[in-house]
Amino acid sequence: MIEQAQRRRRRRWPLIVGALVVVVVVAITGAVGWWFTSGAEYWARSRWQPPKEALLSSMRVHPVPGWKADISDLGLPPGSKFTTADTPWRPGPIIKTSDDRALLLATSPGAAAPQWWLTGVDVRDGRTLFRPVALNATVAAPACFVNGAAVVCIADDYHTATAWVIDGQSGELTYNGPTNVHVVTDKLRAAQFGNYLVAATKGDGLYGVGPHGETTWFVPGAGVVSHHIGDVGFEGGGREGLVTMFSLQDGRILTPEFPKGADMRSSGDFDGGFAAEFSEHQGSSFIQFFDAVGRLTNTERIDGRRVGGTTGNVTAIVQEDGFGIYGPTGDKLLNPSGDQPYGMQLIGTTLWVGDSSDANAAHFQPYDLRTGDIGKPCAFDLINGYLGTDGSVFVRSSWNKKSDDLAQAYDLTTCDKVWSIPRVVGSSGEVTRIGDTLIQLSDDGTELMSLVPPS
Template structure:
């Protein structure tokens, strides 16, 4: 050995070299096992979900005014403030028809009201701006008969229908100016299986079971037609799916004029169990002889990504998240890009609500309602809450507000502290009350118990 660094130094004995080689080989095996374990954790465990959660941002959410303390009336408008007779009340003929507060996807809001005369009941359609409570135009007089009307949004118009069982009378009102555009007979019905009026998004449709759905024109007449089972499967404000029959999938069409919307799918594929979320929809895509897979589409029906999630069906949506029943035992929460944020056993599946970055999963326990919170930043589960979120109206970020859907409920509204799960406050509902509570954008609007006054609810100053 001529290298001066080793001059005068004896070479390592063969046994020592063998020991070093064995140690290096053992270290390589350990590193390989660790790498393999990391890969298994990533692909089979929680690694990909954790990565998705790190990169996930909760979508913007409309927040209600602060509600830690029970809100108080802001603006107030009684029937005469909105141009109605002094004896008028905001009411409908029952709880299964639209109203008396009729909302659109925007700020336009309408009210159905009635007043009495010696011979009959006069019905009215009034408008109100939810930001300040003033009327944009004088109320429109509808029928003066014993058959109360039901009113529906149809684009920029409002269509009111009074059905006596034999004939239907229609009123078409310009929803912007309040001008009465048309009144006369209509083929549509409020009950039954043929040409039954139904509010779908921002449009009125006429449904006939086992035939299909019609659009409604400016004279309350039926216009375009989409064949199918006559039942809307899912919709947003402007698009709707109608099933074509068992095993035939669903067709997507525009609510404004009935035009079919073509999805980018393999030629033999069909869609089933569609669910809309903010900005798009998810659906099961089923090809001939292939297992179903869930795919995500943006609002104009273009695929958001080519990712398809193996799964049985979509079960619910909240904000821009979708719950998917992956198989009989597993359930997952996915983003529109197909990233899985959370996986749960199927027996924990339920309705979902996203509040901030926390997902609240409702479960039917057979007794009292319960929700389970999950932090979507970490995937951690919080303590379960005995809280009912049916009739959920919104949140200020710390308190969740609901309006019980049962008109016989003791409470008109209930607010729950999301940290403690305790009832923060409630608004009682007296027997015979006509009161309603709804959220119009970020404004809470309440109808009084006697049905004569509308008011906003704001945080105490």
């Protein structure tokens, strides 16, 4: 009897082992399937952190003026106005900086022609930065650019150009005289990139601009800056294929870890780096991720047709069957359904993806980048004129000068408009952001003010 029981137990062991093997195989298969269907994205989302975001003060209630600074406060003559007059494509009248300074271009009546001025305020308290600096006396406004610690203003009549170089902190005029940099011709045309002024000639290259308005360093190439990350510029790209990364400060050429034998097509910069599409000859395109100076952050080549947009530290990659959302080192975070995005905005851990190129019928879908959950879509525009958020309400200025409002604020949860600043017919007003401060130019163009929550 004992021997028979032992034989029965021995016969059951293979069955038990077989059952355990089946259970283990099923578990492994399920785990592998989970990883490839959604587990890898879940793991990537759990490790992803949103970039630090500078929030506005509470925008739940219509803001009121804080400090105010009018033309007399800033030392401008009577009748002055902050404006670019009949040249709205020129920088200004509020010229942004990378810190808390607002540079201001103004004009006052003159005997033969208007007199132009440059002044500025500290947007934190409205304090005047320096007394107005007299520029040219012509109908056309000069163009002013930040160039490191200086401000360079250029007046151009197609034949000759004059430069004013001004200390951006003290307002001291350090140079006034001729320059070979222009604002109305295609040769050595002035352009602002990051904190520096660049003079570009298509088909020739890019030049720096020195303390006397003269051209300095030179980067040969297409003469086109496709984009920049901080003070690192990208020359070329797109149809040109070849891209040169260089310092906007001194023209120093960088050596990025781009794949050999491949041309860069599309690219997009994000907080801390950039993603770029490359195409090898007679090969399909692929995407790779880099830090801000061009070092690879991931050696993987991601199949993709092009970079479809960036925001915060995430990137959309357009692929054959839709698009994917990737983190700063190329880890896939999300696989939304639908066509390529028409703009994205990252607010906290929520990614808002636009699905319409029509700003008048904008439609944005929120995705929680922690859980992957889809939220309630909203019919507002989170791209054009976006100024920032307090975390629950966002503010946008109107990019259309014929619109009814200078600015609007929307609730990110309910999608409702919570307030607006109406535009007066013929208004010179605008609302913008410098640093963490919202500022408004009055309708008549004579006063600047901060916008703060009511006390």
